[in-house]
Amino acid sequence: MIIPVTSADWYAVAPLxxxxxxxxxxxxxxxxxxxxxxxxxxxxxxxxxxxxxxIDCAAAYGHDYAAFGGAFIVGGFSVVFQEIILIxxxxxxxxxxxxxxxxxTPGAIALLLWSTCGAMLMAGAGNxxxxxxxxxxxxxxxxxxCGLAERRTAREAALKYLILSSTASAFLLYGMALLFGxxxxxxxxxxxxxxxxxxxxxxxxxxxxxxxxAFKLSLVPFHTWSPDVYEGAPLPITAFMSVATKAGTLAxxxxxxxxxxxxxxxxxxxxxxxxxxxxxxxxxxVGMLAQRDLKRLIAYSGIAQVGYILTAxxxxxxxxxxxxxxxxxxxxxxNLGAFAVAALLSDDGEQGSVLANYRGLGYRRPIAAAxxxxxxxxxxxxxxxxxFLGKILILSTSVNxxxxxxxxxLIAGTAISLYAYAKVIYAMYTRDxxxxxxDVHPFVPLAWISAVACFVLVLVMTFYPLTPSNVLPLVR
Amino acid sequence: xxxVLILFPIAVGLGMLIVRAEHPYVTKAIGAAVAALTFxxxxxxxxxxxxxxxxxxxxxxxxxxGDSGIxxxxxxxxxxxxxxxxxxxxxxxxxxxxxQMLLLxxxxxxxxxxxxxxxxxxFWDLMLLPVFFVLVGWGQHHATAWRYLLYxxxxxxxxxxATAAFGVLYGSTDVIGRSGVHLVGSWVPWIFAGFAFAFLxxxxxxxxxxxxPLTYADMPGPMVAVVSAVQSKAGLYGLIAIGMAFMPDYxxxxxxxxxxxxxxxxxxxxxxxxxxxDTKRVVAYSSLSHLGLIVIGIASFNPIALQxxxxxxxxxxxxSAAMFMILGYxxxxxxxxxxTRLGGLGAQNPRLxxxxxxxxxxxxxxxxxxxxxxxxxxxxxxxxxxxxWAVVVALVSIVLASAYMLRLYQGIMxxxxxxxxxxxxDLTWMEGLALAPLVxxxxxxxxxxxxxxxxxxxxxxxxxxxxxxxxx
Numbered sequence: 001m002i003i004p005v006t007s008a009d010w011y012a013v014a015p016l017x018x019x020x021x022x023x024x025x026x027x028x029x030x031x032x033x034x035x036x037x038x039x040x041x042x043x044x045x046x047x048x049x050x051x052x053x054x055i056d057c058a059a060a061y062g063h064d065y066a067a068f069g070g071a072f073i074v075g076g077f078s079v080v081f082q083e084i085i086l087i088x089x090x091x092x093x094x095x096x097x098x099x100x101x102x103x104x105t106p107g108a109i110a111l112l113l114w115s116t117c118g119a120m121l122m123a124g125a126g127n128x129x130x131x132x133x134x135x136x137x138x139x140x141x142x143x144x145x146c147g148l149a150e151r152r153t154a155r156e157a158a159l160k161y162l163i164l165s166s167t168a169s170a171f172l173l174y175g176m177a178l179l180f181g182x183x184x185x186x187x188x189x190x191x192x193x194x195x196x197x198x199x200x201x202x203x204x205x206x207x208x209x210x211x212x213x214a215f216k217l218s219l220v221p222f223h224t225w226s227p228d229v230y231e232g233a234p235l236p237i238t239a240f241m242s243v244a245t246k247a248g249t250l251a252x253x254x255x256x257x258x259x260x261x262x263x264x265x266x267x268x269x270x271x272x273x274x275x276x277x278x279x280x281x282x283x284x285x286v287g288m289l290a291q292r293d294l295k296r297l298i299a300y301s302g303i304a305q306v307g308y309i310l311t312a313x314x315x316x317x318x319x320x321x322x323x324x325x326x327x328x329x330x331x332x333x334x335n336l337g338a339f340a341v342a343a344l345l346s347d348d349g350e351q352g353s354v355l356a357n358y359r360g361l362g363y364r365r366p367i368a369a370a371x372x373x374x375x376x377x378x379x380x381x382x383x384x385x386x387x388f389l390g391k392i393l394i395l396s397t398s399v400n401x402x403x404x405x406x407x408x409x410l411i412a413g414t415a416i417s418l419y420a421y422a423k424v425i426y427a428m429y430t431r432d433x434x435x436x437x438x439d440v441h442p443f444v445p446l447a448w449i450s451a452v453a454c455f456v457l458v459l460v461m462t463f464y465p466l467t468p469s470n471v472l473p474l475v476r
Numbered sequence: 477x478x479x480v481l482i483l484f485p486i487a488v489g490l491g492m493l494i495v496r497a498e499h500p501y502v503t504k505a506i507g508a509a510v511a512a513l514t515f516x517x518x519x520x521x522x523x524x525x526x527x528x529x530x531x532x533x534x535x536x537x538x539x540x541x542g543d544s545g546i547x548x549x550x551x552x553x554x555x556x557x558x559x560x561x562x563x564x565x566x567x568x569x570x571x572x573x574x575x576q577m578l579l580l581x582x583x584x585x586x587x588x589x590x591x592x593x594x595x596x597x598x599f600w601d602l603m604l605l606p607v608f609f610v611l612v613g614w615g616q617h618h619a620t621a622w623r624y625l626l627y628x629x630x631x632x633x634x635x636x637x638a639t640a641a642f643g644v645l646y647g648s649t650d651v652i653g654r655s656g657v658h659l660v661g662s663w664v665p666w667i668f669a670g671f672a673f674a675f676l677x678x679x680x681x682x683x684x685x686x687x688x689p690l691t692y693a694d695m696p697g698p699m700v701a702v703v704s705a706v707q708s709k710a711g712l713y714g715l716i717a718i719g720m721a722f723m724p725d726y727x728x729x730x731x732x733x734x735x736x737x738x739x740x741x742x743x744x745x746x747x748x749x750x751x752x753x754d755t756k757r758v759v760a761y762s763s764l765s766h767l768g769l770i771v772i773g774i775a776s777f778n779p780i781a782l783q784x785x786x787x788x789x790x791x792x793x794x795x796s797a798a799m800f801m802i803l804g805y806x807x808x809x810x811x812x813x814x815x816t817r818l819g820g821l822g823a824q825n826p827r828l829x830x831x832x833x834x835x836x837x838x839x840x841x842x843x844x845x846x847x848x849x850x851x852x853x854x855x856x857x858x859x860x861x862x863x864x865w866a867v868v869v870a871l872v873s874i875v876l877a878s879a880y881m882l883r884l885y886q887g888i889m890x891x892x893x894x895x896x897x898x899x900x901x902d903l904t905w906m907e908g909l910a911l912a913p914l915v916x917x918x919x920x921x922x923x924x925x926x927x928x929x930x931x932x933x934x935x936x937x938x939x940x941x942x943x944x945x946x947x948x
Contacts, residue, residue, distance in 0.1 A: 319533065319534060362613075366493075366494075366496075367494075370493070370494075377605075382601050382602075382605070383598040383599075383601050383602050384598070384602065388598065388601070391636070392594065392597075392636065392639070392640055393534065395636065395637055395640035395641075396534040396535065396640040396641075396643055396644050397534060399640055399641045399644045399663075400534060400644050404641075407637060407640070408637070411633045411634070411636070411637050414633055415626070415629065415630050415633055418625065418626070418629050419622070419626060422608070422622075422625055425612075426612050426621065426622075429609060429612045429613055430612060430613075
């Protein structure tokens with residue numbers, strides 16, 4: 001069967017095309033430009049491309065359309081996920097400016113943009129093929145990006161990520177094959193048929209599929225890769241990975257459980273997912289307690305935060321999905337903010353990711369310390385940040401849908417996490433007995449952009465929760 | 477107008493933390509002026525309200541601020557204590573310290589003025605932060621800040637879960653100060669338990685009190701004055717305005733538990749205060765004892781006892797603020813809090829000795845001062861409600877109060893002068909000025925408690941009607 005492709009289909013993927021082409025422009029500019037052109041040129045091009053793509057993507061809001069015979073879905077919640085992914089890409093590019101990786105910047109940025117493209121594809125994926133295509137595009141670029149930094153841990157991270165992530169992809173792919181076998185179609189919509197509810201192929205396929213997803217989301221039994229990979233990867237890539245990978249995978253997961261399961265299957269099939277989400281909330285937060293590196297801390301925090309988001313999705317209500325996205329957006333802002341502060345404190349290196357360097361920061365760099373405190377409080381879910389309202393919304397939806405036990409795990413996890421976050425805050429505001437042993441380096445010029453980004457994020461995080469009734473209906 | 481009461485101190489406080497220009501007297505004057513202005517603005521509080529919508533789903537919630545009936549006096553107490561404490565502050569890094577004091581004032585204003593449960597929960601968490609930062613920046617022990625934060629944050633989380641469940645069940649959290657709100661459902665006991673845990677940790681009562689003596693001993697005097705005077709009332713306020721107003725049946729059903737915990741706190745606090753060697757810990761444990769009495773008063777469901785509890789909340793606020801400020805003066809003069817090292821200061825510092833004497837007398841419930849009125853009303857009400865044994869326990873602990881207050885006073889002021897203690901000037905006019913409003917208020921309320929008895933709150937009415945056996 002040949003599906004006719006119309007111009008509307010091409011318009012539907014315009015944001016992705018823009019991002020992909022921007023990557024090519026970045027590479028070409030590097031090739032054609034004279035030597036020693038500074039790193040701000042590729043960064044500028046990338047930012048321009050991402051912003052145009054974001055505007056184009058936002059324009060698709062409200063125009064629901066299933067492009068390429070249902071392979072790629074425009075409108076609905078995919079727009080919001082894509083915007084979150086684009087924001088994280090913008091953040092990551094800005095961080096590249098702030099810390100820099102020397103001559104490799106153009107290549108890294110091109111790979112980053114292609115990776116963004118893959119995540120956006122996942123957010124809009126309407127069939128199994130597109131999901132896999134998006135996932136591989138996202139992951140392959142990230143394997144290279146992880147290994148970019150010149151240190152041993154970077155190579156280790158890249159290799160570890162490659163092997164473990166490929167294993168997860170294998171699970172996912174095998175699950176997809178079985179799902180295809182069950183329904184005879186790659187379309188997610190074809191799985192809704194009630195006749196499949198008792199088909200063992202569907203159960204097995206969906207189970208393997210969900211294992212793959214849990215792996216990518218780094219839920220607990222499959223989480224061990226993420227702290228090591230986050231630690232080894234360059235700071236901007238960690239920032240991108242911690243948001244975009246999770247956003248893309250969550251979009252796939254949400255579409256799968258909301259729109260691709262036969263009636264009556266979800267409660268039994270998904271129960272193990274909720275259980276591992278509950279375990280993740282505890283284990284992720286406990287794991288944070290012993291960390292000495294900001295990136296590892298955020299990796300463990302991310303494990304728990306995904307658990308919170310899944311709590312909102314449990315029960316499968318439309319409101320739950322909205323709150324999940326609300327929290328995901330808040331999570332994106334707080335993570336990017338924390339990484340932006342870390343970049344502020346780094347000078348063509350990664351001093352900002354070592355937590356020991358934060359000791360006494362409140363007296364050396366009061367503003368940077370205050371910003372970091374704010375983002376950490378947001379992660380802990382304290383007011384006056386978006387994290388607080390996000391948690392309230394998730395708690396209320398969990399009570400409403402009968403998953404109050406997940407809400408209980410959320411509360412317990414949050415209590416543990418506060419200790420871990422407050423430890424960093426505590427270190428920032430204690431006086432260092434040995435004077436200023438770990439003084440930080442002066443700003444590189446683009447760090448100011450990172451600082452501005454921090455301020456913007458603080459404002460967003462403060463006012464975002466004040467107007468949820470304006471933001472929440474955006475999700476459909 | 478009400479928004480100003482909350483946002484003005486917070487804005488000035490944040491400004492003080494950010495702006496790096498520093499002059500000790502100017503920052504002190506600005507801080508005191510802010511607190512004084514909020515006090516004046518708060519006098520005009522009754523009847524005014526402000527509200528704007530926050531959430532429509534999953535439950536209705538608004539930024540709704542106003543006097544819930546009992547908040548008025550607590551707000552005045554808060555502004556007064558902050559004013560006095562800022563005048564009394566003499567720690568290092570004045571600018572940051574006063575900034576944190578103002579943040580504490582603003583966030584607690586928000587707590588007491590919130591008419592919405594979710595906003596209440598928001599400010600509940602927020603008011604922990606300034607105290608945490610002061611403990612980190614000015615405290616002496618690592619463990620203190622952690623204990624404070626983790627205990628109270630655990631309470632804050634159960635409060636949050638209970639609030640969310642309340643909202644889902646009732647459909648709205650815009651309820652504080654409203655009458656006729658009744659919850660039904662199988663979760664209500666859990667919701668009540670969530671609220672009660674948070675309130676009892678914050679108050680605190682035995683056995684949830686272990687964060688308190690450490691915190692009070694470790695923090696600079698002026699900050700403890702505000703925390704012990706006003707923040708400890710947040711739990712009691714919640715117990716009345718939320719627990720008693722919306723879930724009276726459950727509070728009544730668990731009254732025995734509350735009375736027992738209160739009675740244990742009364743005795744345990746009094747006996748422990750008797751043997752502490754740290755001046756601030758003596759007062760911290762005596763606070764535990766006094767707050768236990770208030771918990772008993774609330775749980776007895778008797779209108780007289782409730783009246784007494786409300787007066788005693790204000791009275792306790794005034795005298796514990798004065799007490800901690802004076803102990804702060806002593807500590808900054810002599811650089812020790814140990815009763816074994818202190819002694820004989822009275823001869824050289826007659827004014828300081830006089831101030832300590834007044835505060836100690838107020839604390840042990842001398843007739844004519846605010847503490848006495850509250851105590852006697854609570855005891856009468858509790859007796860009327862039939863908890864005779866609790867009255868006996870309370871009387872024993874009141875006798876003990878005289879003993880430990882006398883011991884505290886004698887340990888610091890009387891006896892032979894200790895040779896190796898530094899000799900410092902007596903109470904300065906600024907320090908005296910900081911104490912004067914508190915002492916004045918103690919005397920005024922003691923002489924004319926009627927001014928405070930005109931509470932008109934849904935919680936109070938609910939309690940009164942339940943106590944009299946009339947169905948609502």
